[in-house]
Amino acid sequence: MQAEIIAIGSEMLTPFRVDTNSLYLTDQLERLGIPVIRKTVVGDNREHLKAVFAEALQRSDLVIGIGGLGPTEDDRTRESVAELLGRPLERSEEVVRMMRERFRAFGRKMPEVNLRQAMVPAGATWLPNDNGTAPGLWMETDGEKIVLLLPGPPPELKPLFEEYCLVKLRSRAPRQAFSTKVLKVTGMAESEVEEKIAPIYRTYKNPETTLLASAGEIQIHLRGTGADAGDALRRVEELGERIENALGDAVFSRGNESLEQVVGLYLMMRGATLAVAESCTGGLLGQRITSVPGSSHYFLGGVVCYSDKLKTKLVGVPESMLKRKGAVSAEVAEALARGIRSRAGATLGVGITGVAGPQGGSPDKPVGTVFISLAEAHRAKTVKHRFPGDRERIRQFATQAALNLVRRKLLK
Amino acid sequence: MQAEIIAIGSEMLTPFRVDTNSLYLTDQLERLGIPVIRKTVVGDNREHLKAVFAEALQRSDLVIGIGGLGPTEDDRTRESVAELLGRPLERSEEVVRMMRERFRAFGRKMPEVNLRQAMVPAGATWLPNDNGTAPGLWMETDGEKIVLLLPGPPPELKPLFEEYCLVKLRSRAPRQAFSTKVLKVTGMAESEVEEKIAPIYRTYKNPETTLLASAGEIQIHLRGTGADAGDALRRVEELGERIENALGDAVFSRGNESLEQVVGLYLMMRGATLAVAESCTGGLLGQRITSVPGSSHYFLGGVVCYSDKLKTKLVGVPESMLKRKGAVSAEVAEALARGIRSRAGATLGVGITGVAGPQGGSPDKPVGTVFISLAEAHRAKTVKHRFPGDRERIRQFATQAALNLVRRKLLK
Numbered sequence: 001m002q003a004e005i006i007a008i009g010s011e012m013l014t015p016f017r018v019d020t021n022s023l024y025l026t027d028q029l030e031r032l033g034i035p036v037i038r039k040t041v042v043g044d045n046r047e048h049l050k051a052v053f054a055e056a057l058q059r060s061d062l063v064i065g066i067g068g069l070g071p072t073e074d075d076r077t078r079e080s081v082a083e084l085l086g087r088p089l090e091r092s093e094e095v096v097r098m099m100r101e102r103f104r105a106f107g108r109k110m111p112e113v114n115l116r117q118a119m120v121p122a123g124a125t126w127l128p129n130d131n132g133t134a135p136g137l138w139m140e141t142d143g144e145k146i147v148l149l150l151p152g153p154p155p156e157l158k159p160l161f162e163e164y165c166l167v168k169l170r171s172r173a174p175r176q177a178f179s180t181k182v183l184k185v186t187g188m189a190e191s192e193v194e195e196k197i198a199p200i201y202r203t204y205k206n207p208e209t210t211l212l213a214s215a216g217e218i219q220i221h222l223r224g225t226g227a228d229a230g231d232a233l234r235r236v237e238e239l240g241e242r243i244e245n246a247l248g249d250a251v252f253s254r255g256n257e258s259l260e261q262v263v264g265l266y267l268m269m270r271g272a273t274l275a276v277a278e279s280c281t282g283g284l285l286g287q288r289i290t291s292v293p294g295s296s297h298y299f300l301g302g303v304v305c306y307s308d309k310l311k312t313k314l315v316g317v318p319e320s321m322l323k324r325k326g327a328v329s330a331e332v333a334e335a336l337a338r339g340i341r342s343r344a345g346a347t348l349g350v351g352i353t354g355v356a357g358p359q360g361g362s363p364d365k366p367v368g369t370v371f372i373s374l375a376e377a378h379r380a381k382t383v384k385h386r387f388p389g390d391r392e393r394i395r396q397f398a399t400q401a402a403l404n405l406v407r408r409k410l411l412k
Numbered sequence: 413m414q415a416e417i418i419a420i421g422s423e424m425l426t427p428f429r430v431d432t433n434s435l436y437l438t439d440q441l442e443r444l445g446i447p448v449i450r451k452t453v454v455g456d457n458r459e460h461l462k463a464v465f466a467e468a469l470q471r472s473d474l475v476i477g478i479g480g481l482g483p484t485e486d487d488r489t490r491e492s493v494a495e496l497l498g499r500p501l502e503r504s505e506e507v508v509r510m511m512r513e514r515f516r517a518f519g520r521k522m523p524e525v526n527l528r529q530a531m532v533p534a535g536a537t538w539l540p541n542d543n544g545t546a547p548g549l550w551m552e553t554d555g556e557k558i559v560l561l562l563p564g565p566p567p568e569l570k571p572l573f574e575e576y577c578l579v580k581l582r583s584r585a586p587r588q589a590f591s592t593k594v595l596k597v598t599g600m601a602e603s604e605v606e607e608k609i610a611p612i613y614r615t616y617k618n619p620e621t622t623l624l625a626s627a628g629e630i631q632i633h634l635r636g637t638g639a640d641a642g643d644a645l646r647r648v649e650e651l652g653e654r655i656e657n658a659l660g661d662a663v664f665s666r667g668n669e670s671l672e673q674v675v676g677l678y679l680m681m682r683g684a685t686l687a688v689a690e691s692c693t694g695g696l697l698g699q700r701i702t703s704v705p706g707s708s709h710y711f712l713g714g715v716v717c718y719s720d721k722l723k724t725k726l727v728g729v730p731e732s733m734l735k736r737k738g739a740v741s742a743e744v745a746e747a748l749a750r751g752i753r754s755r756a757g758a759t760l761g762v763g764i765t766g767v768a769g770p771q772g773g774s775p776d777k778p779v780g781t782v783f784i785s786l787a788e789a790h791r792a793k794t795v796k797h798r799f800p801g802d803r804e805r806i807r808q809f810a811t812q813a814a815l816n817l818v819r820r821k822l823l824k
Contacts, residue, residue, distance in 0.1 A: 011624050013448050014633065015439035018430055027427035036425050037460065041451040048449060055467065072606050072623065074616070081762050105800060111603045131801065177637030212428050221428055282702025285717040290694025293770050293803060301722040304688075304698040305712035310756055313717065314726055343784075344722055358705050391705060 001174055002037050003029050004056040008068035008077050009152065010043035021066045021150075028161060030223070031180070032173040034062065044068055049080035057145050062169070067152030069134035070088035071113040077149055078119055078137070085139060085147070087121035095126060127164040132156035132398045136164065146172070150328045176225065179207075179232035181240045182219040184253040186404045193218045196246045200239070207236050215393045216400030217259070252407060260401045266410035267298035267347075274406065275344035277315045277336035279327065280354040280370060283397045300344040305336065315339035315351075326365070328353050330382045331409055333371035337382075340373045348409065349375040350402050356391045370398045374405045381405070413586055414466040415441050420480035420489050421564060422455035433478050433562075433569055442592075445637070454582040456480055461492035469557050474581075481546035481565030483525040485761040489561055490531060490549070497551060497559070501772035507538055511545050524717040529752065539576040544568040549582035554573050558584070574667060575581065588637050591619075591644035592651045596665040598816045605630045608658045612651070619648050627805045628812030629671070661823055664816070671815045672700045679710035679759075679821035686818065687756030688714035689727045689748035691739065692766040692782060697811045717748065727763075740765050740779070742794045745783035749794075753787045760821065761787040762814050768803045782810045786817045795815070 007019035021039055026036045037060060042052045049068070056063040068077030082089050086100070095118040103110040117134045120126050127136035129151055137149040148165060150157045185193055190213040197220070201209040207224035222239055226232030245252050250371050252262050267274055278285045283304045289295055305311040316339040317332055325331045333351045341349025354370025361367035366386070371384040383405065387397035415437070419431035431453055438448045449472060454464045461480070468475040480489030494501050498653050507530040515522040532538050539548035549561040560577060598604055601623040609632070613621040619636030630792050634652055638644030664674050679686055690697045695716045701707055715762045715796055717723040720734050728751040729744055737743045745763045753761025766782025773779035778798070785794040795817065799809035 010620075010622050011633070013438065013451065014437045015442065016633075017624070018432060018435060021429060023427045026425065030427065036459075037455065038464070039425065041454040043449065045449075050676075051471075052450070059463075071603055073610065074622065106800060108601075111607060113603060113606065138818060155805055167599075210423065210426065210428060219428075221426075223426075238560075243436065275722075281699075282707070282711075283690075283698025283700075283714070284702075286695025286718075287693075287699045288695075290696075290718060291804065291807075292718075295694070299694075299718050301716045301718035301726075302695070303715050303726065304702075304713045305697065306698075306702060306708055306711050307756070310687075310713040314713075315754060343725060344719070390652055392703065 001034050001062065001172065002060045003034050003062040004038045004060040004066065005036055006052055006056060006063065006065045006066055007039070007041045008049065010045075010074070012041045013043050021152065021154060023159060023162070024154070025064060025066075028166070031178060032169055033176045034169070034173055035177050036263070044074045044078045046076050046083075049076060050084045053081055053084050053147065057141065057143075057147070060145070062146045064149070065147070065149045066157065069117065069149060069151050071111070071116050073135070075116075076115075077204060080123070081139070081147060082121035085121065085141065087123055087139070089119040089121055090121045091115070091118050092126060093118075095120065095135055098128065098229070102133060127160055129156050129160050130163070131159055138165070138168065140407050148378055177227065177229040177232040179224045179226070179229070179236040181222045181236045181254065182256050183222075183240060183243060183247075183251050184257075184259070185218040185220065185247055185250045186216055186252055186259060186400055187244065188218065188247070188250050190218050193220070193247065197243050200242050200246060204239050207239050209239070215389065215396040216404075249277050249408075251410060252404070258292075259400060259407070261292050263292045263403050263406050263410070264289070264292045264295055264298060266407060270347075272302050272347035273298050273344075273349065274348050274409070275300045275346035276350040276352070276402075277305055277311075277313070277340035278302065278350075279305055279336070279354045281352050281395050281398050283308060284395050285350070285352065285402055288399055288403070300346050302340055302344070304340040311336065315343065328355055328365050328369060328371065330371050330373070330384060333373035334375065334380045334382050336372035337375035338379055347376070348406060350373070350406065352398055352402055354385075354394070354398060356394045356398075358391060368394050370394070370401070372402050372405060373396065374409055376409070413446050413474065414454070414472045415446050415474040415476065416450045416472045417448055417473065418464055418468060418477045420449070420456065420461065420477055422486070424453045425455050431478075433564065433566060436566070436570060437476060437478075437573070439579070442590065442634050444581055445588045445590050446581070446585055452751065456486045456488050457750050458488050458492045461488060462496045465493055465496050465559065468560070469553065472557070474558045474560065477559070477561045478569065481529065481561060481563050483523070483529050483545070487528075490528075490533070492720075493551070493559060493561060494533040497533065497553065499535055499542070499551070501526070501531040501533055504532045504538060507532065507547055510540065514545060518566075539572055541568055541572050542575070543571055548572050550577070554764045556620070587642040589639070589644040590782075591638070591641070591648040593634045593648045593666065594668050595634070595652060595655060596669075596671070597630040597632065597659055598628055598664055598671060598812055600630065602630050605632070605659065608653050612654050612658060616651050619651050621651070627801065627808035661820070664819060670704075671812060671819070673704050673823070675706045675815050675818050676707055676710060678819060682759075682822055684759035684822065685710050685756075685779050686760050686762065687711050687712045687752045687758035688762040688764070688814075689717055689723075689752035690714065690762075690764045690781065691717050691723070691748070692768040693764050693807050693810050693814075694718060696807050697762070697764065697814055700811055700815070712758050714752055714756070723748065727755065728774045740767055740777050740781060740783065741742050742783050742785070744794060745785040746787065746792045746794045749785035749787035749792055759788070760818060762818065763787070764810055764814055766797075766806070766810060768806045768810075770803060780806050782806070782813070784810065784814050784817060786821055788821070
């Protein structure tokens with residue numbers, strides 16, 4: 001059983017948008033043992049759409065179309081596929097009812113244009129969209145091929161796929177077993193990681209190993225196949241363990257948790273709380289920590305002390321220190337960490353101050369210089385970093401290093 | 413003249429990698445007036461490769477293949493395309509010489525496997541790669557179609573394209589001029605925007621209009637063609653103006669500025685400063701504002717008052733109010749806005765409090781309920797919202813609405 005993914009939307013043929021839904025779907029399909037052999041991006045053009053679906057159905061057993069199910073004129077997936085398969089579109093009153101209810105819940109009246117989204121090709125099964133108006137559509141051809149149409153917005157696509165498509169696909173999927181594992185590493189450069197683990201993973205053809213690097217994080221992806229689930233899992237676990245032993249506690253996650261999730265978990269386990277005072281990261285650290293549901297259990301909050309005045313007024317950094325040492329200094333980082341810790345009444349306090357650029361660098365403190373401090377009751381630890389890259393990358397590196405400082409403290 | 417881009421590499425059929433080279437090439441081709449009608453990702457498989465190039469050549473005048481030109485066994489683009497076009501591969505001694513020199517410059521001896529990269533299909537023109545070993549390949553078919561093969565790494569692809577392909581393509585490109593414009597809208601739903609502007613843009617075949625929606629933002633992309641640059645620009649400006657008139661000041665950008673850039677610009681122009689107290693957005697608002705270089709000129713900072721304690725301690729929200737009205741209330745939002753404004757000594761203060769979910773909702777204040785307040789010296793304006801979607805989307809909506817509140821205040 002082979003699959004293809006067709007991402008639909010003229011905007012993805014512009015320089016501004018890239019299809020990322022296919023990454024999620026590829027992952028889901030891989031777990032089912034269904035390889036994706038081709039991905040296509042095509043515009044909202046009826047003839048192009050019919051051609052691309054027709055070609056895909058000649059090659060593959062499962063063709064998933066994403067997007068183009070919106071209410072407007074330039075959403076043409078529904079019509080094009082219905083025409084290709086020779087299925088007239090019929091309005092589903094049940095879909096209309098669900099859409100009207102959805103609009104009512106948000107206190108709005110459904111615009112008439114939305115009625116287009118209730119059109120269902122004859123013989124198709126529509127799949128409820130709990131997070132939007134366009135339902136998914138599941139069709140089977142005479143040749144026993146499957147065409148699945150999904151809405152484009154990820155918050156609609158993902159739940160719809162997991163809730164209504166997975167079970168149907170699982171019953172059709174081959175009986176081959178797959179297993180995957182992701183190890184995440186922080187505090188090491190990609191080349192260091194590679195040097196330590198290449199001699200290990202190169203001796204394995206199965207599992208396959210892939211390294212992916214971003215600012216302050218290296219991910220090691222393992223993918224094993226086997227005669228059964230136990231066999232595949234065993235292969236992945238064996239290599240995973242060898243790699244972990246080589247890297248030690250630079251590995252912060254062996255499930256797929258983010259660093260902010262891991263730090264949250266450790267804080268919960270220790271019954272500890274955290275508060276942060278961030279300057280150059282401007283709220284990014286708080287945003288990352290609070291992106292985790294339930295973070296209010298351990299995160300008390302913080303101050304975005306972008307101006308010197310707020311460093312003094314809200315976190316208690318002495319004006320004289322700012323004058324003497326400069327806002328970007330180890331002393332100010334520590335004063336921020338200690339100040340926010342005591343003001344918030346938290347177990348741990350983090351202070352960040354640095355030069356994210358592009359302006360503001362000096363020979364002494366070039367762009368990328370960031371001081372990060374972690375304060376406990378009776379001591380503080382402060383680290384000076386020099387991060388590469390642009391403003392965005394430097395800020396990402398800085399929050400990654402700050403979270404890692406907290407993680408390492410809680411590891412002990 | 414129409415183009416297609418084929419990205420080649422099995423790694424791009426995994427969940428971990430996305431093709432971004434095509435964004436660069438799409439931009440370059442658009443400037444030449446050559447639209448990209450399809451993008452495909454295919455693995456390093458000889459049969460799949462031959463099929464995808466054969467299909468593309470039936471539809472399009474220019475087919476660009478990216479990647480799969482490396483020295484190893486699993487790089488099969490060169491062979492597959494040569495076979496498809498019936499051109500035997502011949503070793504180019506000039507390419508061999510250049511490759512050997514390149515290795516010598518890095519103090520290394522060229523491995524024998526690299527000789528594969530010197531194989532050139534009969535009749536093809538090879539294009540020097542100044543930043544890697546694989547040369548580009550330019551082929552023309554009897555039907556006057558062009559096949560261009562480029563190396564995958566962006567630092568090799570981009571200079572090679574600009575240095576050796578642009579001129580050749582420009583002489584083939586249509587004598588037609590292009591112009592594009594992006595209008596960005598906030599504070600309206602996609603369907604509302606569509607209802608207002610569809611009757612206008614539908615009367616134009618040129619420029620083409622595309623709508624792109626994300627949480628709290630609708631982008632309207634216009635793309636016009638004309639006999640010359642002035643003509644194309646005129647067409648785009650005319651439609652752009654009509655659309656703007658229909659939408660009024662819901663349009664916040666007519667260049668490609670983000671909402672946080674526009675708000676920053678307005679603050680600068682007015683000599684005003686801003687401070688924020690955010691609860692459910694957890695730092696996202698600060699992070700967005702400070703993502704703009706130079707934001708320290710107008711952004712003083714803020715408090716991420718995730719806990720009630722910090723709302724009281726750092727922003728001065730009365731404990732009694734929190735008890736009586738609840739942390740998620742219009743009163744607390746206003747107290748946050750007023751409190752942070754006066755503490756920071758800012759011209760404007762913003763307060764955000766809400767339920768981002770997934771937990772914490774109640775019948776009275778369901779997930780997605782967010783109060784946003786904007787305080788000036790002698791008054792405050794507070795708005796209650798109910799945003800749809802998951803935690804991430806609700807937080808994005810909330811910061812968008814907060815920035816828009818500031819923008820609208822400064823518009824007056």
